Amino acid sequence: MSDLDPYALRPDFPILSREIHGKPLVYLDNAATSQKPFAVLNASRDYYESYNSNIHRGVHHLAQCATAGHEKARETIANHLNATRPEEVIFTSGTTDAINIVASSLGRSNRLKEGDEIIISGLEHHSNTVPWQMLCERLGITLRVIPVFDDGTLDLVTYDSMLSERTALVAVSHISNAFGTVNNVSHICSQAEKHGALSLIDGAQSIPHQKIDLKLIGCDFYVFSGHKVYAPTGIGVLFGRYDLLCELPPPRGGGEMIREVTFENTTYNDPPFKFEAGTPNIEGAIALAAALDYVNNLGIDRISAHEHRLIQKAAEIISALDGVTLYGPSDRAGALSFGFSGIHHYDLGTLLDQMGFALRTGHHCCQPLMARFGITGTLRASFAAYNTTEEVEQLGEALEKALRMLR
Amino acid sequence: MSDLDPYALRPDFPILSREIHGKPLVYLDNAATSQKPFAVLNASRDYYESYNSNIHRGVHHLAQCATAGHEKARETIANHLNATRPEEVIFTSGTTDAINIVASSLGRSNRLKEGDEIIISGLEHHSNTVPWQMLCERLGITLRVIPVFDDGTLDLVTYDSMLSERTALVAVSHISNAFGTVNNVSHICSQAEKHGALSLIDGAQSIPHQKIDLKLIGCDFYVFSGHKVYAPTGIGVLFGRYDLLCELPPPRGGGEMIREVTFENTTYNDPPFKFEAGTPNIEGAIALAAALDYVNNLGIDRISAHEHRLIQKAAEIISALDGVTLYGPSDRAGALSFGFSGIHHYDLGTLLDQMGFALRTGHHCCQPLMARFGITGTLRASFAAYNTTEEVEQLGEALEKALRMLR
Amino acid sequence: MNISEKQQELVEELELFQDWTERYEYVISLGKRLPAMDGDLQTADRLIRGCQSQVWLEADCLDGKMSYLADSDSVITKGMIALFVRVLNGETPEDVIQADMSFIDRTGLREHLAPTRANALTLMAAEMKKRATSALS
Amino acid sequence: MNISEKQQELVEELELFQDWTERYEYVISLGKRLPAMDGDLQTADRLIRGCQSQVWLEADCLDGKMSYLADSDSVITKGMIALFVRVLNGETPEDVIQADMSFIDRTGLREHLAPTRANALTLMAAEMKKRATSALS
């Protein structure tokens, strides 16, 4: 396996040649959203220029082409995830939407009853926290939280002891967007299964950085957003085990998701359509498939290895700076979070921005995690295939300069 | 006001120069989805090439540009609708999504109680039917249906008599996608208001064809999809009266929609963010604003007048064909539905497709309406700014040829 | 003629048509010529639900030979069903079960067949075989 | 000097800096020099919640003149607040209420100010005026 050459692929991403405040853009906010290659932009454009049409039930040629393109995208995604069948792939508008669909559908099923428990972890993004809080409140269910060790990893021994026949669902992220912690999701899912609980893995941060094999993970649901894996905004995926999708009630009503409607009685379509009410984001689905094709052309393992080198290098450089705290374990993936004593992350982020660096500052939609560490936020550098070692080194220099200014 | 010249604007739409089965494409399926002009495609592309970033809370320049673009789009849309303030515009993934958001939020509010009634009409799309059926079933509420006259208009005298203090909500389409009926929505909304009921107008088919002034309509909610008004798939709008949005509980949880999250207690953001969980379709919002700008540059009144001429001409030509039935009233807008005795709409649609015509056949997601008229479906021609009188005449000839083949 | 000979005959017949209009006219004429099924027989258990058109299928086995009766509210669908009926009528259940029904791909029809129609044909072939299987048991 | 003279002085001071580094260094130095607010005073009712940084504001009216005390966990935000405090401290509530605080637009700072910061400044100015109004009643 040859090393990924980021310089060879940077020309695929038009935005990377931009300047910010007269300085070349150094984009290190990939955990928030990734930039898009021409292959993806062209797939979107080509859809509208050649075969845009509403899908399903259309007798005319364009409708057939658009339907074929949309369903082909579903297949590409199912293959990428090693799902059992394309019907297990439901298109959503993003990770948050996917989680809310599961929460809403479970809430209407007879799988949850008062006294049950839902387990999440202390690392979760608000999107994998608030929907469960809302559901628990509505149904009189208890939300329990897997504790986080000081190194930003999960206390899985405690997790094992939290599981019981009351556990209805375990919903945990694969990789933490705030700290880059990689969770042992196959252990988490198999333990949940042993106790008859469902499992949902929030893959928003793992899909861009790792090979995903749902058979190995063993989860019931896996969710992610297209925009974090080189695809456009407004498209995401909910994978669900086929038999579960058949069993669960539809969370939303509308066109496509029905079999037959009368005012007295309505019957629903099979999965995946049962879960896709209304005209889907056809362009988004097709562009997402193009993005996964792009990733697979580069080779997801090569991307992983490259990003691993970058993050190790970044950790090495940044840990040498005065007064720094690095969060998360040393074998983190995707994102590196850090802070400096006596210095506000917002001030550092502001000065870095003036130097052309795009980093995220703040709580990263993980306020409970920040509270756990007694901080208001961190500075986070997060990586993609197109980032370079040079950029990491420049970040080190920029941080030094900014720290000098602030101290 | 000069007449709109469709030939002058056709070059704006790259797909219109396509050939289907070796014949020039005649796209008359605009009620299902519209084609997209370069102005929209370029706005999407420009977003990704110049300033793509996740929005809100971002300290870096790109995040600020993307946030500004997204919020500017909200303003453009609020102005286009004559909303009172931009915060009344909530981005959704489409009409169906918007209706489900309202249904879900109302379902969690204390505005609905057993014994209440929701009124829809017999003309409604499944998207404005099924969410209310599902809500009624969950809450023990009754769904009532405004009857449809034989000419495809609503029986508003009966509607008036259906209203009572039990009426919690009236949800009706502005223009019927199946028959092109234009409903008297300001009457419907003002009557609802008199009885203390909320009103929701499904504007999926009115936004592309008419000037929309929410102050004149007087509704509490107005919803539409971008893809039907020259914008991409995956973006839509829920307008809601500001005080209502403040009052109603959030329907979904996630990033952006919160103010503060702890595991014990979470507080929510103000509208519109309270209703926008997760990373929104930033590209889609910006492209939708570009689409409305495009419409306003052409002039919505000129588009209306042009489409009115086309539909009148089409009705005139088609009504002269042997064995035809035209559905809907004579002053229809957007769509013309028809059928021929002894001939299946699917067969006609198939032959028309061979001749390059894209029309929709079937129930148009309005099965109850089809049942009301004792039919399984219709053939529907639906119009946009770029359609021409010539195309209408060609449709007449193509129908004659297809009918000859089938008879 | 056995099943594959009948299929070959149909393929050759259809290949004679150069343009889609003639080919469709031929299929439509087949549809019109296929005897209508008695209204009483158009019951839910005989219904094969297509995407937009409906198909009713009735099968019998007389003297060890399959006999199919079919109808549709769409004359184009009916014409295509007629191709199947012509190929399978009078054959033994065993031969029907083993028949390769992909001959449609070899006619010039395929390229003009909407995927929804193609799908309906696949369903139809499966259903015809199912009836042959039932006839055996 | 009245309010607008003080504003003009600040604008001229800031215009001296040619590059963003110097301008930020100056703002940071202002932030550092503004006396820290007593921890006890950093209470919820004195908090102006910005997007990422927090600002505490305390106001008094002594002998008919406003006196502001402010702090922030962000030193850049604090530097910018210092500009406001310098301009408004020692002025009568009436003058504060009527002051045009858009002078920031005339400094070279605006172009380097994130909208979130700009927003925080707008909030800040509004809050300072509100305190002046309370002092009058």
Ligand SMILES: Cc1ncc(COP(=O)(O)O)c(C=O)c1O
């Ligand atoms: C009147 C009406 N309502 C609702 C919808 C649903 O819109 P979407 O599928 O974009 O959610 C449509 C689109 O077909 C429509 O015409």
Ligand SMILES: Cc1ncc(COP(=O)(O)O)c(C=O)c1O
């Ligand atoms: C771990 C994780 N979960 C969920 C989300 C929410 O994704 P989206 O905003 O695309 O719905 C994110 C994105 O920030 C994330 O990193």
